[in-house]
Amino acid sequence: xxxxxxxxxxxxxxxxxxxxxxxxxxxxxxxxxxxxxxxxxxxxxxxxxxxxxxxxxxxxxxxxxxxxxxxxxxxxxxxxxxxxxxxxxxxxxxxxxxxxxxxxxxxxxxxxxxxxxxxxxxxxxxxxxxxxxxxxxxxxxxxxxxxxxxxxxxxxxxxxxxxxxxxxxxxxxxxxxxxxxxxxxxxxxxxxxxxxxxxxxxxxxxxxxxxxxxxxxxxxxxxxxxxxxxxxxxxxxxxxxxxxxxxxxxxxxxxxxxxxxxxxxxxxxxxxxxxxxxxxxxxxxxxxxxxxxxxxxxxxxxxxxxxxxxxxxxxxxxx
Numbered sequence: 001x002x003x004x005x006x007x008x009x010x011x012x013x014x015x016x017x018x019x020x021x022x023x024x025x026x027x028x029x030x031x032x033x034x035x036x037x038x039x040x041x042x043x044x045x046x047x048x049x050x051x052x053x054x055x056x057x058x059x060x061x062x063x064x065x066x067x068x069x070x071x072x073x074x075x076x077x078x079x080x081x082x083x084x085x086x087x088x089x090x091x092x093x094x095x096x097x098x099x100x101x102x103x104x105x106x107x108x109x110x111x112x113x114x115x116x117x118x119x120x121x122x123x124x125x126x127x128x129x130x131x132x133x134x135x136x137x138x139x140x141x142x143x144x145x146x147x148x149x150x151x152x153x154x155x156x157x158x159x160x161x162x163x164x165x166x167x168x169x170x171x172x173x174x175x176x177x178x179x180x181x182x183x184x185x186x187x188x189x190x191x192x193x194x195x196x197x198x199x200x201x202x203x204x205x206x207x208x209x210x211x212x213x214x215x216x217x218x219x220x221x222x223x224x225x226x227x228x229x230x231x232x233x234x235x236x237x238x239x240x241x242x243x244x245x246x247x248x249x250x251x252x253x254x255x256x257x258x259x260x261x262x263x264x265x266x267x268x269x270x271x272x273x274x275x276x277x278x279x280x281x282x283x284x285x286x287x288x289x290x291x292x293x294x295x296x297x298x299x300x301x302x303x304x305x306x307x308x309x310x311x312x313x314x315x316x317x318x319x
Contacts, residue, residue: 001153008035008283015292016283017303019154021080027283034287038295038302039082042280043199044091044208046272047146047162050193051230052221055142060125062270064135064142067117068169069162071109075276078158085111086274090263091212092205093277100205100256105267109274118169135170143172144193149180155196158275162196188224190231197229198278201301205259206244212272213237213262232271237262280305291316 005020007013008027020027028035047065055061071085088094090105122128127135127142134141146159159175166173176193178186186192200211210217211227215238218228225231244258266272282302284292293302293312300308 001151004283008285011285011287014285014287014289015304017281017305018283019079019082019152019279019281020283021153023080023283031285031287034285036284036286036292036294038282038284038293038298039279040282040293040298040302041084041093041096041277042301042303043201043278044086044093044274045083045196045198045276045278046091046212046274048195048197048212048272049230049270050190051232051271052190053144053193055137055140056144056193058125059269060121061142062273064118064121064125065166065171065173066109066270066273067114067121068166068171069273069275070111070113070165071275072111073161073165074158078161079154079276079279082279083276085109086276087111089267089270089274091199091208091266091272091274092259092263093199093201093208096203097205099252100259100263102260102263105263108267113165113169115169118171122170129170133170134172141172143174145174145176146194146196147176147178147183147186147192148196149183150177151180158196185224187229188219188226190219190221190223190225190229192229195229196275201278201280204249204255205262206241209244209259209262209266210241213265214241230271234265234269237265240265286319288319289316290319 001018004016004018049056051057075083075085087107087109088105089108092101122135127137130136148155148159150156163173163175199208214228215233217226219225240261247254247258280301280303293300
């Protein structure tokens with residue numbers, strides 16, 4: 001992010017897909033005629049759990065962690081106000097995918113932390129605070145790390161905010177800042193406690209659900225997975241994913257019916273916790289090239305990322 005900010009500011013970078021703090025002052029305001037941003041909502045950012053590790057394999061612990069997170073703070077402080085707090089535990093991208101949302105899962109997340117809910121959930125699950133003020137059961141505290149790259153400055157800030165909030169509530173969450181290369185390896189190999197990760201996006205709910213829940217694209221711990229980094233394994237979810245994959249994507253009612261069970265799984269079992277509606281970061285200059293997706297002409301998700309990048313390139317031409 002820091003390198004992209006520098007290169008955009010000095011004009012050596014024409015098109016970027018980074019979360020850049022103060023992007024208006026360092027880039028847009030330098031030449032409003034040519035320097036632009038387009039942050040379209042394109043995915044659901046989540047806290048992903050390694051479900052092979054205790055106590056993170058306990059749905060009640062995951063529910064308490066979710067209740068203890070101040071998502072509004074993440075959006076404002078961690079994401080510079082560019083991303084909105086997630087409002088549904090379904091994992092759907094909202095408002096984009098509102099037509100697939102179950103009514104009972106609408107606005108089911110508080111924007112700020114709910115300390116009372118944390119206490120209620122953990123007390124019912126057999127936890128109580130020890131002398132150090134941390135929740136523990138059978139002498140073992142709830143303790144885990146959040147691993148994210150230091151260079152991904154927004155996610156690194158988000159992890160620090162979550163850690164600070166949860167510690168104040170009695171959950172010992174720490175931050176493990178690493179190099180991006182290590183993070184990608186650890187994520188795929190399942191050698192992490194939790195990670196903040198963007199969703200796969202897509203217009204159809206299948207794209208994100210499959211990446212989170214499909215055990216067939218996962219792997220044993222220590223082996224590289226193509227998805228389901230948390231090693232979630234549920235035969236019912238596999239059947240539901242197969243049904244959704246076979247559903248005509250142009251039939252909204254059928255897609256909703258096939259998506260509902262998967263939304264319930266994410267909301268109730270919390271293999272991942274929705275945090276934010278992730279922006280598709282896009283900063284671009286029309287000084288030398290035009291044809292980028294814009295708010296007035298959003299013909300494609302605007303970021304310079306696969307799989308949309310080649311298509312966008314066919315629309316770009318010299319000014």
